Amino acid sequence: MATGLHGRMSATQNAAVSVRGLTRRFGDRAVIDRLDLDIAPGEFVALIGASGCGKSTLLRILADLDHEIEGEVEVPVKRAVAFQAPRLMPWKKVWRNVVLGLPGLPDRRRAEAALAEVGLSHRANVWPKVLSGGEAQRASLARALVREPDLLLLDEPFGALDALTRIKAQELVGELWQRHNCAILLVTHDVEEALLLADRVLMMKDGVIAHEVRVDRPRPRAVEDAYLAELRARLLGWLGVGHGAMEDAA
Numbered sequence: 001m002a003t004g005l006h007g008r009m010s011a012t013q014n015a016a017v018s019v020r021g022l023t024r025r026f027g028d029r030a031v032i033d034r035l036d037l038d039i040a041p042g043e044f045v046a047l048i049g050a051s052g053c054g055k056s057t058l059l060r061i062l063a064d065l066d067h068e069i070e071g072e073v074e075v076p077v078k079r080a081v082a083f084q085a086p087r088l089m090p091w092k093k094v095w096r097n098v099v100l101g102l103p104g105l106p107d108r109r110r111a112e113a114a115l116a117e118v119g120l121s122h123r124a125n126v127w128p129k130v131l132s133g134g135e136a137q138r139a140s141l142a143r144a145l146v147r148e149p150d151l152l153l154l155d156e157p158f159g160a161l162d163a164l165t166r167i168k169a170q171e172l173v174g175e176l177w178q179r180h181n182c183a184i185l186l187v188t189h190d191v192e193e194a195l196l197l198a199d200r201v202l203m204m205k206d207g208v209i210a211h212e213v214r215v216d217r218p219r220p221r222a223v224e225d226a227y228l229a230e231l232r233a234r235l236l237g238w239l240g241v242g243h244g245a246m247e248d249a250a
């Protein structure tokens with residue numbers, strides 16, 4: 001690598017993620033500090049943690065957008081990212097945005113198939129600016145899925161949506177995950193969202209994965225579920241919110 005650091009990022013045909021001893025410094029501060037992480041093929045993992053704890057930094061490294069690392073990172077070759085802001089190119093019609101960057105000529109049928117999956121067939125030929133926030137976010141998901149990723153990286157993708165649109169988008173991601181069988185790493189600040197969607201919820205703190213829970217519940221899940229309510233209290237405790245935190249302090 002050309003960075004002068006000791007890190008090694010490798011993209012492999014293997015569909016799993018393996019991170020060993022990952023460190024990312026900004027100046028002399030290690031935001032990520034010898035972090036280990038494994039994600040199995042097809043596993044849905046949610047990542048929570050206080051604002052500024054390094055979640056997006058970790059995601060950017062897994063997306064290969066940041067190379068200033070120490071440690072070992074192994075990710076699937078086929079991966080895709082969707083961010084909170086949909087980042088569509090305003091001068092390209094929606095369908096062209098979906099296949100932007102794919103090799104070869106823009107393939108409209110492929111774009112339309114992906115848009116149909118997210119319920120946006122009727123928006124294929126419009127400019128991004130006429131989309132609602134929820135539609136833009138779905139277009140962004142279509143753009144990720146058209147790449148048929150083994151790993152889908154989502155950074156607070158529903159954070160800017162209103163409550164109802166968010167619930168629909170969460171359901172959609174759950175369906176797409178089951179259909180595509182890809183691994184997902186979803187960064188979210190919403191503990192309930194994490195528990196509804198993920199096989200495993202990780203909590204990042206002090207530069208490492210400090211806690212994790214396995215969510216052993218069939219889908220679709222309901223927030224009223226007593227088991228999930230118990231996990232929710234535990235996660236909020238780790239985050240320093242709610243009763244768990246008060247017990248910790250006692």
Ligand SMILES: Nc1ncnc2c1ncn2[C@@H]1O[C@H](COP(=O)(O)OP(=O)(O)O)[C@@H](O)[C@H]1O
Pocket residue numbers: 026031049050051052053054055056057058
């Ligand atoms: N390019 C950068 N240069 C300097 N500091 C950064 C940079 N990117 C992120 N940081 C710092 O690293 C910390 C983690 O940021 P981030 O990963 O965005 O947190 P999160 O996504 O968990 O809210 C923050 O303190 C942030 O200010």
Ligand SMILES: [Mg+2]
Pocket residue numbers: 055056057
């Ligand atoms: Mg972030």
